Amino acid sequence: MIARFGLALWSVLVLVWLVAPVAIVVPMSFSAGTGVSFPPQGFSLQWYERLFTDESWLEALRTSAVVALSSSLLAVIAGTLLAHTVARRPGRLSNALRSLSMGPMVVPTIVLSVAIYLLWAAIGIIGTLPGLIIAHATVALPFVLMIMVNAVGAVDPRIEQAAASLGANRPTVLLRVLLPTLLPHLAVAWLFAFIVSFDEVVISSFIAGANTTVPVKMFTTLRNQIDPTITAISTLLIVATIAAGLIAAAVLKRRLLSVVGASN
Secondary structure (H helix, E strand, C coil): CHHHHHHHHHHHHHHHHHHHHHHHHHHHCCCCCCCCCCCCCCCCCHHHHHHCCCHHHHHHHHHHHHHHHHHHHHHHHHHHHHHHHHHHCCCHHHHHHHHHHCHHHHCCHHHHHHHHHHHHHHHCCCCCHHHHHHHHHHHHHHHHHHHHHHHHHCCCHHHHHHHHHCCCCHHHHHHHHHHHHHHHHHHHHHHHHHHHHHHCCHHHHHHCCCCCCHHHHHHHHHHHCCCCHHHHHHHHHHHHHHHHHHHHHHHHHHHHHHHHHHHC
């Protein structure tokens, strides 16, 4: 009884510790004061108005959107093809490819940032938008791979074999047979890749150059001065992340229920 109570208390304390920053930032974004303060001084949307009227913030939002959309799409395409190879052709080569692809998740971010900076500098794409997109796709790839390997492995390979025996070529099997089955998982993988790219700050600080993203803008703004506009963009990012998580959970739950229903 005492052990159970202690575990419950510890769980509550950890939850409070994790939620406290969010509980502070969100009300502060609606403050009517002239600076960052808690509790907020009245209610106002002034910081949201400043966010959407400041051209530097809007440019950072546009850059982050373009980079996140492009890199997440690239990561989903590469990760899905790699997941198909790993799931359908197990062996030493597949295991090696999987291990290498998981590297960006295992290697410390600062080490990965330096490595990407040196490589990008050698091939001349430092400070370019394509270079930033490829770097973000590299970071998001492991998340896509983890989701899609399990998704592809759950699909009966005999479906692909049957389509091939009826004359379908490889691209047709992938696009018209396998892809519709994997759509829910692809949507979830894309959401994760998008969030990872949009939130990335360390690698972007190394190679972005003039292509300032929202996290880099937030970091430089905090380093130079405490701008309350950061509380507004932080609140929007928190809401977007929670919404993405709920959507992903709903999609996977719907997919699971459909699979269970079909098996019954």
